[in-house]
Amino acid sequence: MAMLEKDVMLTLAEKTVETALIKGAAEAEAYVYEGQATSVGIERGQITKSNRITDRGLGIRVAVNRAVGFAYTNILDSQSAVEKAVINALSAARASKPDADWNGLPEKRGYATAEKTFDARIAELHPEELVNLAAVMLDAATNADKRVLPVEGGAAAGYVTNAIVNSNGISGFDKGTMSECSLAAVAKEGNRVTPICFEFNAERSFNLDAEWVGKETARLAASALKTEPIETKNTKLILTQFALQELLYYTLINAVKADNVQRGQSAFKGKIGAQVASENITIIDDGLFAGGLRTATFDGEGTPRQKNLLIEKGILRSFLYDNYAAKKEGKASTGNAARAGYLSTPSIETTNFHLSPSPTATEELLSEVDDGLLVYYLQGAHSSNPVSGEFSVVATPAWKIRKGEIAHCSRGVMLAGNIFEAIKNVTAVAGNERKMGQLIAPWILVENVKVIGK
Amino acid sequence: MIDVLKKLSDAAVQNFGAEYAELRAQRLNKTMLTVKENRVEAAKQGIEEGIALRVLVDGTWGFASVGSIDTAALTRAVSDACRMAKATSSRLKAPIKLAETKTIEDCVQIKPKENPSEINLEDKIGAALSLSKVILGVDKRVKSCTVDYLDLTGTNYLVTSEGTRITQDKLYVWSRVTSSAVSKGVFTFSREEIGSTAGYELFDAETLERIGEKVAKRAVEQLRAKPPKGGVFPVVLGSNVVGVFVHEAFGHLAEADLALSGGVLANNLGKKIASDKVTFYDDGTAKDAFGSFKYDDEGVPTQKTLLIKDGIVAGLMHNRETAAKFNVEPTGNARAEDFRVEPIIRMRNTYMAPRDHSFEELLEGIREGYYFKSFRGGQANIDGTFQVGIQEAYEIVKGEVGEPVRNASISGNTLETLFKVDAAGKDFQLWPGRCGKGQTAFVCDGGPHIRVRGVTVGGNA
Structure with missing residues (x-):
């Protein structure tokens, strides 16, 4: 399938909205999506496969008597299939119950430009370029250390285009590209096998450092071979972006979503203006961060993306809203409605959750730790208590820091605590910020976390 | 549809020199609902169809999927998949081979008592409300609730260049x-969570x-609960926690692709890695269970696969590729979430076989320990480190x-922990769930x- 043109997508969305209004919708919104991802895959030390997934479809949301219905279809070349989707959305709304808090679809607002989100090279990429990238990464890893076995990984590139039209006059089109290479490896020596160590590089443009990914994955895996147990006590932790992303996603990020606040499902309810974190913590959810992995012109409802200051030097300033949650409080949406392609209705999600870095070098951060742990990968963060923020996770592996230097690796280290306490104990943040999914953050230093050794 | 797929398969073999071609098509209908407190978030109805094709060219996999059954798009996808496979094969050291399997021609129709696609949306919304x-209404301290509901009905079609032709109905109900x-x-x-492949019944x-x-009641009961002490304790695990342990801590290690990737089981076939009390199965045949089906997405019949017998590793879960590597029969574990993605090795209904103890007998002799009844989530690493978060404990x-x-939460090394299982109950239950491995699969686990004589318990106290 060739890429759908802007005009084709917008016209389809407009016609769908029109059809819905004619068939009895009080309001209607159509979202047209197309995405293509091409990848080559590494399995057990060699490149064994290639994939191309092309997906497109249409999601339609309607309101009838303040009851909302949604339907989707991926059959776009048939007018009757699109009409059937409209009828399904209407019948879903009619089968549903009126919602007193439904105050209409969003209104039209001007868009700012999303910068550095599209690279024409990706749209025209030849799969062989991905094979080359994967080969560079693989060679870098295996040449760095013979004990390292790359288990899986690969290189991928793709594009996403979407168009949104609603009956309040919103009409938007956006396109973006993404590329990524990643590698997971273990190191083996005698009977010893390390846990999986992982690195990656993801960008909106086709500028990837595959060699660094390969070398760094190998370095991490090899350094995990030599392990020693550690004792149970309260200690300092340096959390890398991997650990932060896991811990924050299921707890803190949950707490700043307005729907959770409204439902009493957030530890931050009623705490705007209060000190909720150490003064080292400033977080901006920045939907327009240049080149950000979640940057776009508008959100899943056609509301412009924007910058939202969430926590300023530890003080809670605001929450994230979609149109529904915002109107419930008489506010404006912050542009945080997300969609899973055409398959889902919008729901509140972070864009680029940006934890501000400091000028501190990572060596300096390490030198502040006399006795502590450097934490990369966590297991079990998804079993945290999403409301209270209590977590009990395993670090596999973690590296012991002694007098500011990495001493050895340790396995199966359990960390237990409460994220809302932990963010009050962040005594320093570094300057090494990087993009990882929705997170843009540097390493942070947290004091006094319970570590359970063996 | 089978004829369309057959033509594409022929094109891959005749025009592009594919050694093997596998075409899957799907037509799916979904209904989804979310009710939060007493509010219905949008009720959703979806229709989707598409085709996936996988080819082996010069010993390398090529895969393409398109959400369309348009002829031009499909012809292009065949060419994409074959050309990409050829480009990728330039760096291949060990060509991929597939284990032999009988070709099958079958049409699997399911006749549920109550087909969810025939139940009014009003009734489903009414039930969720x-x-x-x-x-x-249980207690005034209960402040919120979310009810998610999904039903999926449709048909899968599979054609391979070896001659397999399968049409297979799909039905899932989940909440x-x-x-x-x-x-x-x-x-x-x-x-x-509840889920079934039977019907709305x-x-x-x-x-x-x-x-x-x-x-x-569980949420309310926990209000008066205290945090656990951290440390190593003897524990009794409920069927639900045993299930997630079998699935996460052991099951993933017994997936042959992960075993080959440096997992701890590859070198332990036929060896004793657990106490005598431990017998595990991965069973795709359990009636109506959420992880059951007749043929996998490579056309291999499902089966009841013995993984551990009385503590000894008896087998792994395979697709045709790993079965060839281990020189064994494929076990029917190749599953794809939908037409968008390729089949990979997935669990079905994975469980521990029951023995003869009563619950009281299991508790006997534990002076200080924990009873972990129900889990919140679990995860494991290839080196055998597992973590299971607990939502109901005493x-x-x-x-x-x-x-x-x-x-x-509990953590430990899987193999060390399996040796510490010193008694198993006579009760048995399967628990439906969804497993993530890049794709989502519907599964059950249980026992x-x-x-267990000792596991590390993480706690705040």
Whole structure:
């Protein structure tokens, strides 16, 4: 399938909205999506496969008597299939119950430009370029250390285009590209096998450092071979972006979503203006961060993306809203409605959750730790208590820091605590910020976390 | 549809020199609902169709999927997949081979008592709302609840260049219920999932009232619970926790692709890695279970696969590629979430076989320990480190179940822990769930209650 043109997508969305209004919708919104991802895959030390997934479809949301219905279809070349989707959305709304808090679809607002989100090279990429990238990464890893076995990984590139039209006059089109290479490896020596160590590089443009990914994955895996147990006590932790992303996603990020606040499902309810974190913590959810992995012109409802200051030097300033949650409080949406392609209705999600870095070098951060742990990968963060923020996770592996230097690796280290306490104990943040999914953050230093050794 | 697929398969073999071609098509209908407290978020109805094709060219996989059955798009996809495979094969050292399997021609129709696609949307919404009402009515400290519902019906088609032609109906009904309670600054959280491949009659057996009360009462009960002590303790694990342990801590290691990737099981076939009490299966044949089906997405018949017998590793879960590497029969574990993605090795219904102890006998002799009844989530690493978060737990004091404990989690090394299983109960239950491995698969896991001599318990106290 060739890429759908802007005009084709917008016209389809407009016609769908029109059809819905004619068939009895009080309001209607159509979202047209197309995405293509091409990848080559590494399995057990060699490149064994290639994939191309092309997906497109249409999601339609309607309101009838303040009851909302949604339907989707991926059959776009048939007018009757699109009409059937409209009828399904209407019948879903009619089968549903009126919602007193439904105050209409969003209104039209001007868009700012999303910068550095599209690279024409990706749209025209030849799969062989991905094979080359994967080969560079693989060679870098295996040449760095013979004990390292790359288990899986690969290189991928793709594009996403979407168009949104609603009956309040919103009409938007956006396109973006993404590329990524990643590698997971273990190191083996005698009977010893390390846990999986992982690195990656993801960008909106086709500028990837595959060699660094390969070398760094190998370095991490090899350094995990030599392990020693550690004792149970309260200690300092340096959390890398991997650990932060896991811990924050299921707890803190949950707490700043307005729907959770409204439902009493957030530890931050009623705490705007209060000190909720150490003064080292400033977080901006920045939907327009240049080149950000979640940057776009508008959100899943056609509301412009924007910058939202969430926590300023530890003080809670605001929450994230979609149109529904915002109107419930008489506010404006912050542009945080997300969609899973055409398959889902919008729901509140972070864009680029940006934890501000400091000028501190990572060596300096390490030198502040006399006795502590450097934490990369966590297991079990998804079993945290999403409301209270209590977590009990395993670090596999973690590296012991002694007098500011990495001493050895340790396995199966359990960390237990409460994220809302932990963010009050962040005594320093570094300057090494990087993009990882929705997170843009540097390493942070947290004091006094319970570590359970063996 | 089978004819369309056959033509594409022929094109891959004749025009592009594919050694093997596998074409899958799907037509799916989905209904999804979310009710939060007493509010219906959008009720959703979806229709999707598409085709996936996988080819082996010069010993390398090429895969393409398109959400369309348009001829031009499909012809292009065949060419894409074959050309990409050829480009990739330039760096291949060991060409991929597939284990032999019988070709199959079959049409699998399912006739549910109550087909969810024939139930009115109004009735499904009504059921979710009444469930929500039950939960919020249990106790005034129950502050919120979310009811998610999904049903999926449709047909899968499979054609291979070897001659397999399968048409297979699909049906899943699933619901997840979560609720939270709040009191004096303490937040608690509880979850339950149900799911079946039978039909909407699932809700006749698992009545809404029972599920709702169970979820809400657990959230309330935890309000008075205390955090566990950290350290190593003897524990009794409930069937639900045994299930997630079998699935996460052991099951993933027994997936042949992960075993080959440096997992701890590859070198342990035929060796004793667990106590005599431990027998594990991955069973795709369990009637109506959420992880059951007749043929996998490579056309291999499903089966009841023995993984561990009395502590000895008996087998792994295979697709045709790993079966060839191990020189064994494929076990029917190749599953794809939908037409968008390739089949990979996935679990089905994975469980521990029951033995002969009563619950009381399991508790006997534990002076200080924990009873972990129900899990919140679990995860494992290829080196055998596992973590399971617990949503319902109690102290065990002098052989008796004591006070509730909240936010506990357990961790350890899988093989070390399997040797410490010293008794298993005579009870048995399967629990439906969804497993993530890049794709989502519907599965069950379960077993009896068991006793473990020592696991590391993470806690705040």
